[in-house]
Amino acid sequence: MPINSRILNLMEEVRSGRCSPEEAADHIGGLRLEEIAGVARLDLGRSIRCGIPEVVLAEGKDISHLIEIMRRYVEASGRCVASRATEEQADAIMNAASDLICEYYPEARIVILSNGTEKPENGGTVGIITAGTSDIRVAEEARIIAEEMGCRTLTAYDVGAAGIHRLFHALKELGDADAFIVCAGREGTLPAVVAGLVDRPVIGVPVSVGYGYMGKGEAALASMLQSCAVLAVVNIDAGFTAGAFAAQIASGVRKE
Amino acid sequence: MPINSRILNLMEEVRSGRCSPEEAADHIGGLRLEEIAGVARLDLGRSIRCGIPEVVLAEGKDISHLIEIMRRYVEASGRCVASRATEEQADAIMNAASDLICEYYPEARIVILSNGTEKPENGGTVGIITAGTSDIRVAEEARIIAEEMGCRTLTAYDVGAAGIHRLFHALKELGDADAFIVCAGREGTLPAVVAGLVDRPVIGVPVSVGYGYMGKGEAALASMLQSCAVLAVVNIDAGFTAGAFAAQIASGVRKE
Amino acid sequence: MPINSRILNLMEEVRSGRCSPEEAADHIGGLRLEEIAGVARLDLGRSIRCGIPEVVLAEGKDISHLIEIMRRYVEASGRCVASRATEEQADAIMNAASDLICEYYPEARIVILSNGTEKPENGGTVGIITAGTSDIRVAEEARIIAEEMGCRTLTAYDVGAAGIHRLFHALKELGDADAFIVCAGREGTLPAVVAGLVDRPVIGVPVSVGYGYMGKGEAALASMLQSCAVLAVVNIDAGFTAGAFAAQIASGVRKE
């Protein structure tokens, strides 16, 4: 049952006297807002509920603030992901948190900190495809997030530029995927091509490559939204959202 | 295995002499293009492969042409859906195809023609929510398509304007849903609200209501794409795409 | 104290046994969502809390649905406002609710239904100014809403085209205003002019008049947002929002 039952539990605690009305009122305010309107994406309760890792947007944060937040999350849930991290931030985190396990994925711009807690596993598989090499940084962000959420990932990168045979071959292996992420810039037609070849949901990710009129992923966004193919779309370069959305799909797929 | 094996089968038929090289070459050209680039969405092979109903865009088509296409599809696969149909078109189809079973959903602007063939059933459930009453026409289009693809649907319409209690209550019932479709116009925040309350994938559908700056669904599209919540998006008013995408998700979900 | 204390009260009722945890949980879900994310603007609790009248967007609603909602609101709080109502809708409401008191303001496109309950009064005054005659319909919407929320209103319409003396004279009378609403289309400079002449807050309302490049209120919106004057802005043609916002300001102003 996805809708959380914490309010009901809290009521029980109030009734039983384990919790005062004041404490409960405070807690409810926090709980509910926390889940609403997207402002509370990183709250500590999330990973407990649904296996989504704690994700901190590193971009623009100063190092000490960043490390403090990440440590707090690791204490609460064992693992924490920092997205859009610069190399400087990654180095600083590694140095400052030498007591923890730190993984750095430069292409994905992601740093993962953990106290040894393993990633969850849900048996789902996400297939990730890119049209060109410039799209890989976005695909990698999606991949790390999907894996942190417990999915296996299969990738086929640069299927446009460096030999289309790889797509066909990769699609055979990716045939096991429960959801597909397809990243493409310029006119962004690859997601629709893939959607015509597979039976599972395809998420299009416009990538900010391409110059001139509607360049930088805008034409790709437009053509994915206008596509006749059955396709859902995320924001330009939104690897995190694509990865988490695909993992949500994949985590629920039945395997007979 | 989603990647179709028809090419291999055809090769076998060529090798065994059941099919001439010329016939096979022709067939392959057709087959492959059919699946590629979204131009072949309505081809007759689709419903056989993955349970997607034949869908004809009625908008702008003249009646006789429309009926002819629909009859062809019904003959091939038992059922055919016409989307964005006017009342005039619906009446004309009903009159002209009195030998077939005809259902008309005016709010969804959909006409379904069948020869008695039943919809498939895949055990998946799609939850559909709208912010206001103006969003219902888009939600209904999504609902009919999801049902034609074999899903059960649960709906909670107008949860913003006509009593929010319905959302909370409905979310309890919709708790069984394997995927959610949330339709909203103006600033379009409801999909993010729902995405914060449920664990299953949420598809945001911007609806062309709202006036002034970025009205007609544009602000809704922008805020869904920019949302911090995990959310995928389809084109403004794209009920069909949302319904089919959600059904793809739901059809694969395991039920233990 | 603007933050409502209902949650705390509810807790007390749970603790005292007057309310079961289940009832409270349900109620809290409803209460809280009701106030959050703007989706619950018209909920029945609003007028009790802060004197905002029940407002129903008539646009696009069918007559019977509209009347039913309005009746429900009148029963709950004594008065109900329908905005963006067509003449047909106004006539239908008047006929169908002959047992209630019905006021129709064609220029504002507003219908007010009441059971005799009077508007509140808060002692605040809102000054409303328009540049031209085409802006009056938007100004009138703002005026009715501000009055429904308990404010006195003072107006000076068409101060650009039909005699600027009226602005100067009106500004003297409007000098008592606690907040100003200034509606203007085309290049939309009047709000900044007024903001330079008065000491109280000025809300600019871009109006969808003007043709050609950035016409229909877009240039007005842009120039109000870019203005060096101290000015806040609402959406193009958003008379309702401007009226309610100004009334919120005016209702709190001290009068020594």
Place this chain on the structure above:
Amino acid sequence: MPINSRILNLMEEVRSGRCSPEEAADHIGGLRLEEIAGVARLDLGRSIRCGIPEVVLAEGKDISHLIEIMRRYVEASGRCVASRATEEQADAIMNAASDLICEYYPEARIVILSNGTEKPENGGTVGIITAGTSDIRVAEEARIIAEEMGCRTLTAYDVGAAGIHRLFHALKELGDADAFIVCAGREGTLPAVVAGLVDRPVIGVPVSVGYGYMGKGEAALASMLQSCAVLAVVNIDAGFTAGAFAAQIASGVRKE
């Protein structure tokens, strides 16, 4: 009486012979233009009239020019604010005006110079909230301006990312606020959330964070303008305008 009475006074001086018609004509031209069309925001008369501090846009000004203007204002009214000042400008001002009192707020990019004259006090309170840490620089600009105009400020920063409990707790303290400023980037929904929780006016400030489609504050602006909640909006990153507007509201609020 907000409309200034200087013209009338001047007439009296002309009539009494204390001022020649030529001098008066000149003066009137200056006076009136000074107040009109927003071009005269920084004129020396403003702080005398309504307690708005002298504000100089430091951005793009060379140091000596900037210091000269600020000194002139301090002489005239005791205090002067320079906004959007670089660190280099701040240092230069501090060095060049060592005879005056200089405060530098790096996050707000504001330098305040004074001859010891105290800020005014008007008993009003402005509550300032940000969704994330990137929004703080804009919020701080608003805060300093509001304080310069005589208001007390209460802040709750980063309520989205670093613990939503702070919003709820802060809203209790901020409950005393007479007006609220809410800064948010990306999809910009926090202002509408707050507007649903408080009874006083809420000013939304879109912040130029977020990438991809309608990033850099544009989606936030659009969703605030389209919002169903009662909300007024200022330009993207316009901390100064938001602070001054909120102070105008707060300065007039009655306190029983």
Place this chain on the structure above:
Amino acid sequence: MPINSRILNLMEEVRSGRCSPEEAADHIGGLRLEEIAGVARLDLGRSIRCGIPEVVLAEGKDISHLIEIMRRYVEASGRCVASRATEEQADAIMNAASDLICEYYPEARIVILSNGTEKPENGGTVGIITAGTSDIRVAEEARIIAEEMGCRTLTAYDVGAAGIHRLFHALKELGDADAFIVCAGREGTLPAVVAGLVDRPVIGVPVSVGYGYMGKGEAALASMLQSCAVLAVVNIDAGFTAGAFAAQIASGVRKE
């Protein structure tokens, strides 16, 4: 001396006692605002000062209101122009003001009402050129305004589509023009062509013809603004502004 001397005169009247300070203060407020910020375009003082006719925007005005304003202007200055008048409005004016002289120019959508007062004459000449026939309605609006302001006009319409020889021949006659107005839609290159052939100022008027990308005059506006030729531009379809601006130029040209 373009800066008007009315303020000085008024001072004299105050000093001499012919006018009280209060009356003067009121009057000054009116006078000055009247001239500032464009809000006072139609004020009664204008035609006295600089020969600009009274112009009323008929669009959207109801008949009785329109006639009343026009009569008032005719009384004050002898002549009045109503722009963007529908045929219905024109007929109504003619019927209702049968005691006055009424001219109706359907293509220009202009009605002129006068009590027999003649147009001024200033000896200036305005040349008006259109690329196609669709541009003529805008050109005619410009022509009538320029003539009302005392200029002679010379026209060459449809020089693109219906025989280019007319441009060359017309340019010979138009050689006497002191300023040129060139109206063009689609890609809007004709103004730059003319600017390369004549020595006098050329005003480009983008016209809302053309379909597809940047149609309806937008591409024309863009290409005129980007043009390497020396060219000034007015809003799309802004015949009135072009005519009045050209007349301002032409009225000052010396003729030796």
Place this chain on the structure above:
Amino acid sequence: MPINSRILNLMEEVRSGRCSPEEAADHIGGLRLEEIAGVARLDLGRSIRCGIPEVVLAEGKDISHLIEIMRRYVEASGRCVASRATEEQADAIMNAASDLICEYYPEARIVILSNGTEKPENGGTVGIITAGTSDIRVAEEARIIAEEMGCRTLTAYDVGAAGIHRLFHALKELGDADAFIVCAGREGTLPAVVAGLVDRPVIGVPVSVGYGYMGKGEAALASMLQSCAVLAVVNIDAGFTAGAFAAQIASGVRKE
């Protein structure tokens, strides 16, 4: 030699005294401007030079004006094409020019008037393809123009929706084409698909179908311009330009 030699001829005539300098100067002005800057597209000299038919834009022209122009062109060059003609205009032309031969193509919105002069023939072949049925009206406009310019045309319409086999089969027949025109709305990918299958130039024509974000051909234009395929593009719905451009290509192709 494409650059016309008329100027040289004229010089000879001046030198020989057959033409006065004045006549020549006039003529040159006309000639040259006629060919420059696109303003002279319909001048009478064009069909003599390069076999382009006289084309009159009927849209917005009144009947008598239209007929007069067409008659003039027929007299000069034997044939005249009116594009974007309404049914009413077509009927009126047919009635008014019963002495001439009149062909009306309602889907292409084209009327052709001739005195029996045959179309030219240049041996070139243009292939025209549409994605859907809504694109046919644009394709037909292109077809008539290409044929009027002397080309044979081959068409394959609705290859997306009504059986992809037709594309493959049609491409075999269209294999003889010297240039291809491909019309598509929505995401507009078909031109790129065709460009990947043929060796001759492909001209993409975005068609104003599709709803929502960047609908009405805008996404199609963007994706064609951003396409990695070798593709040139014309304006949205610009059947005339596509047809004439393709005919220019085809008319020059060598046939061994």
Place this chain on the structure above:
Amino acid sequence: MPINSRILNLMEEVRSGRCSPEEAADHIGGLRLEEIAGVARLDLGRSIRCGIPEVVLAEGKDISHLIEIMRRYVEASGRCVASRATEEQADAIMNAASDLICEYYPEARIVILSNGTEKPENGGTVGIITAGTSDIRVAEEARIIAEEMGCRTLTAYDVGAAGIHRLFHALKELGDADAFIVCAGREGTLPAVVAGLVDRPVIGVPVSVGYGYMGKGEAALASMLQSCAVLAVVNIDAGFTAGAFAAQIASGVRKE
């Protein structure tokens, strides 16, 4: 007579045998194109015809190429202006052309090279006004060009920020101006203010200052085009065009 008579002269030379038909044909091609479509702005014939200085766009040109072009122009017409020159380019020109007279205006980014030939004088006066200090660089570009074309200039800079009294006083001196250039960024209202105060033509120049929505001069452009005041506009930051256009106006004004 602005239309040039060179073609006729050339004809005479052909007739008289002083020039061969071939030479004349070549020459005419050059002459005419030179004047058409704006591509020939910098041709050597211009300064002879109408006193416009030779202007070379320095931006992006390499030094040696730039110097070579400027030298060529100086030889032909005595003076040459390089616009948008960097300091490096200015230094290089000064060093490389030490035999010529070189003036460098860093704010206007203009370098003028001459062989001692004086600027023309036409007795016209151009008034130039800016709203803020950031607008001065654009105003200075306009000023230098207007002076090079023979006009006297009068300036009033920063009339918004540094004391509005300067506008009023300056307008008295600028009262002699035959044309006004008003530069403003952000909401760009100053041109309309000035247009309400003077009787001579006012050219608005949007300046690329201002941040957020429609910043960088876009809101200024929009509000100038939408303005009710009589105003013509040039491109954002187009100081050159404004200066040359104003000089064209001023050069023709009669002075009795």
Place this chain on the structure above:
Amino acid sequence: MPINSRILNLMEEVRSGRCSPEEAADHIGGLRLEEIAGVARLDLGRSIRCGIPEVVLAEGKDISHLIEIMRRYVEASGRCVASRATEEQADAIMNAASDLICEYYPEARIVILSNGTEKPENGGTVGIITAGTSDIRVAEEARIIAEEMGCRTLTAYDVGAAGIHRLFHALKELGDADAFIVCAGREGTLPAVVAGLVDRPVIGVPVSVGYGYMGKGEAALASMLQSCAVLAVVNIDAGFTAGAFAAQIASGVRKE
């Protein structure tokens, strides 16, 4: 026959047993996708089919990856083009591939690597024209590609700024061209001018020069698409596409 016959050949090989069904199925998947949807532009089969050189987008690729791809292409087809290469990349390629022949065109940002295989020759001629010097980099990219595809090229650069006589003279030489490429920024009118002077197809290339409203090539794109002249367009700065498209035209032109 442009449509490739490889599928038929493959079928023959399957039937004859020279190829297994599995191999053929794999191969077909590769072949077909390779040609479809533009994603496979650089596949190794292209140069064999139609003389298009292998082109690798160097932009954003790391050196070793780039060299590896280029070597692979040279092995397969003898020559390889890298577009948008930086000087660093060019140097690195030259050093790393000293066994091959390396040409570097800095203005075109192109590196060509070959094993001595000569360019093809097809007897076609492409004329390339630019309005200014800033457009040359785009024109040069087009030129190299057209030459690599076997065409002769004729160029006329900077015909606007540095002497229009060059256009007229160059057009005589370019008179032999079978297709024209015209590159222009700002208002982009030169392509239409050329299209009016020549009988062969003209491809307009908008170039990203120009500032202010619709600068950076956007106004040029708009005016080329809206042009009345017969003109096809490619993306802003798309030299590669223009060169390849023109070469496709030119390669097929008959020469009698």
